[in-house]
Amino acid sequence: MPDFLLPDLGEGLTEAEIVTWHVRVGDTVTIDQAVVEVETAKAVVEVPVPFAGRVTELHGAAGEVLTVGRPLITVQENENLFVEARYRPGRQRKRQRPHRLRHLRGQPSTPPRDTTQTAPIPVVSPLVRRLARTAGVDLATVRGSGANGLITRRDVDQAVHPEPAGLVRVPMTGFRKVIADKLSQSRREIPEATVWVDVDATGLLRLRQDLNTTGPKISLLALFSKFAMLGLRRFPELNARIEGDEILMGPTVNLGFAAQTDRGLVVPVVPDAAKKLPLEQLSMSLAERTTLAREGKLAPKDLTGGTFTLNNYGVFGVDGSAAIINHPEVAILGVGRIIDRPWAVDKQVVVRSCTQLTLAFDHRVCDGGTAGGFLRFVADCVESPTTILRHL
Numbered sequence: 001m002p003d004f005l006l007p008d009l010g011e012g013l014t015e016a017e018i019v020t021w022h023v024r025v026g027d028t029v030t031i032d033q034a035v036v037e038v039e040t041a042k043a044v045v046e047v048p049v050p051f052a053g054r055v056t057e058l059h060g061a062a063g064e065v066l067t068v069g070r071p072l073i074t075v076q077e078n079e080n081l082f083v084e085a086r087y088r089p090g091r092q093r094k095r096q097r098p099h100r101l102r103h104l105r106g107q108p109s110t111p112p113r114d115t116t117q118t119a120p121i122p123v124v125s126p127l128v129r130r131l132a133r134t135a136g137v138d139l140a141t142v143r144g145s146g147a148n149g150l151i152t153r154r155d156v157d158q159a160v161h162p163e164p165a166g167l168v169r170v171p172m173t174g175f176r177k178v179i180a181d182k183l184s185q186s187r188r189e190i191p192e193a194t195v196w197v198d199v200d201a202t203g204l205l206r207l208r209q210d211l212n213t214t215g216p217k218i219s220l221l222a223l224f225s226k227f228a229m230l231g232l233r234r235f236p237e238l239n240a241r242i243e244g245d246e247i248l249m250g251p252t253v254n255l256g257f258a259a260q261t262d263r264g265l266v267v268p269v270v271p272d273a274a275k276k277l278p279l280e281q282l283s284m285s286l287a288e289r290t291t292l293a294r295e296g297k298l299a300p301k302d303l304t305g306g307t308f309t310l311n312n313y314g315v316f317g318v319d320g321s322a323a324i325i326n327h328p329e330v331a332i333l334g335v336g337r338i339i340d341r342p343w344a345v346d347k348q349v350v351v352r353s354c355t356q357l358t359l360a361f362d363h364r365v366c367d368g369g370t371a372g373g374f375l376r377f378v379a380d381c382v383e384s385p386t387t388i389l390r391h392l
Contacts, residue, residue, distance in 0.1 A: 256306030
């Protein structure tokens with residue numbers, strides 16, 4: 001005695017309200033008989049039952065809202081004729097006269113099929129049949145890509161507009177899919193905003209040159225990281241994570257930094273990076289993790305737990321980028337390439353080494369004042385590196 005579940009009504013809809021039942025408990029139904037009228041956010045739809053038999057239970061009364069996948073009606077079958085199907089009633093922007101959604105058993109009843117064909121054509125929905133009929137596509141010539149050879153809308157579209165020769169389809173799986181899912185989650189959940197500023201990095205380059213002539217080499221990434229962590233000390237709202245309806249702000253900075261590898265973009269994390277003193281130690285930690293990331297040797301713990309991320313996209317030769325926040329963090333600082341540009345100094349135009357800093361932040365945790373204050377502090381450190389001495 002199977003349950004017929006509320007089907008997927010298409011367009012990303014996840015629920016529907018029962019308007020009117022067309023049957024009662026004890027009634028006998030036939031395949032494709034409309035048993036209930038439901039209303040979604042887009043249309044009023046009559047839903048057919050996919051098997052024949054006697055109705056034993058109605059799961060919901062008029063006015064009740066059911067989610068997709070919940071039991072809709074229970075039927076004691078006369079024979080096992082159930083076929084799984086996805087309902088795609090088409091794009092409808094207004095309430096309309098209820099329309100029928102039909103199941104298919106073997107060959108569709110309309111339009112008539114060539115009786116000489118040797119096997120039924122599996123078609124998922126009436127939409128596919130209608131689409132094929134409108135486009136003049138003979139479904140007998142279409143190879144279904146769905147489960148058990150079901151012909152889908154994509155198959156019909158492909159028959160109408162064949163893909164060009166040489167087109168390669170690469171499944172998004174494994175590591176690439178993990179990255180895609182995480183970035184999609186960030187864009188979907190975080191109401192982010194972006195602020196940016198151009199800065200004169202001439203003094204920063206001079207400082208790095210002086211440091212590297214008297215000791216182990218210090219990377220620019222290490223210097224930008226140190227400036228960022230000093231900024232987070234003054235603006236701790238940006239050193240946080242969101243879990244549910246709570247903002248978690250901890251006393252330590254677990255610094256993530258974007259690293260490009262052959263497998264894709266990864267974000268190694270330097271735990272409690274603010275304690276990595278002197279600068280040589282921080283620079284060494286960043287370099288070691290970059291090497292391990294490119295060799296694919298980082299452990300999962302080295303890629304999780306970050307509270308703030310730094311992205312040096314200047315290595316790709318670009319000036320700026322509205323970076324995607326590394327969910328569930330709340331901010332990411334981006335650094336563009338350093339190039340010579342005309343710059344006004346004491347009302348005189350001179351050539352200086354300049355870069356652009358960009359901060360993408362979660363507007364739920366702070367407003368522009370906090371974000372702008374943090375970015376301006378980092379910019380001041382870049383333009384006048386001795387500023388850092390006042391905050392160590």
